[in-house]
Amino acid sequence: MLEELNWPVVRAALWPVAILPFGATEAHNTHLPYGTDTILAREVSARVSVACAARDVRVATLPAIPFGVNTTQLDLPLTINVMPSTQLAVLRDVIRSLEPHGVRALLLLNAHGGNELRALVRELQPETCMVLAIANWWQAGDQGVFDEPGDHAGELETSAILHVAPHLVAERDTWGDGAARDSIFEGVRNGWAWVPRRWTQVTADTGVGNPRAATAEKGSRFVAQAVERITQLCCELAVADSSALYR
Numbered sequence: 695m696l697e698e699l700n701w702p703v704v705r706a707a708l709w710p711v712a713i714l715p716f717g718a719t720e721a722h723n724t725h726l727p728y729g730t731d732t733i734l735a736r737e738v739s740a741r742v743s744v745a746c747a748a749r750d751v752r753v754a755t756l757p758a759i760p761f762g763v764n765t766t767q768l769d770l771p772l773t774i775n776v777m778p779s780t781q782l783a784v785l786r787d788v789i790r791s792l793e794p795h796g797v798r799a800l801l802l803l804n805a806h807g808g809n810e811l812r813a814l815v816r817e818l819q820p821e822t823c824m825v826l827a828i829a830n831w832w833q834a835g836d837q838g839v840f841d842e843p844g845d846h847a848g849e850l851e852t853s854a855i856l857h858v859a860p861h862l863v864a865e866r867d868t869w870g871d872g873a874a875r876d877s878i879f880e881g882v883r884n885g886w887a888w889v890p891r892r893w894t895q896v897t898a899d900t901g902v903g904n905p906r907a908a909t910a911e912k913g914s915r916f917v918a919q920a921v922e923r924i925t926q927l928c929c930e931l932a933v934a935d936s937s938a939l940y941r
């Protein structure tokens with residue numbers, strides 16, 4: 695983790711890959727912390743860096759971005775929103791900072807559904823020779839581990855926090871059920887149309903997905919799988935030639 699390294703250590707190595715963890719600061723049902731997404735993005739990235747080091751591939755986990763796009767949750771107290779245009783500006787500056795120092799690929803490791811990073815990468819890729827990649831960590835593991843993964847503070851995220859930071863999870867009897875209302879629009883219900891979700895209209899406890907079946911053991915299995923797959927991706931990124939990405 696770059697935050698914990700000193701200059702002699704950093705300058706002594708080549709860093710072909712950097713990971714930028716993307717989190718958020720928002721309510722996660724009644725039982726998970728506001729920093730859930732940031733904690734998970736940072737932890738998964740850190741474990742990936744360690745696993746890559748064991749394979750002799752240097753991967754720098756950059757400091758996590760603690761704010762995400764939360765334009766539809768601003769009526770919940772102390773939710774912090776950053777606009778996609780702000781993310782674009784930050785990402786551009788990060789890329790410009792890394793590129794002269796031999797970083798060949800940057801992986802955006804996302805933990806928050808509101809962070810739609812593809813548009814940012816589409817805009818920035820023509821400006822850089824670095825390979826820009828995105829992974830949503832919650833899609834990297836096998837979701838079959840869960841009865842019902844859920845969307846926000848559900849079984850998946852709750853299991854993951856029970857695994858990596860159990861002291862931050864409130865008592866089980868306080869957990870909301872994460873019940874979500876359906877859209878009034880048929881196209882949205884069927885998945886081919888999209889309207890931003892006004893969070894306080896959708897759910898009473900801010901959760902989407904029932905966390906009841908969550909366990910630390912499921913979290914451990916899922917995180918380990920995600921870390922392994924993202925590690926593989928980083929090892930591939932470390933040697934990828936940006937002019938020959940297809941076989």
Ligand SMILES: [Zn+2]
Nearest residue numbers: 730731847851
């Ligand atoms: Zn989350």
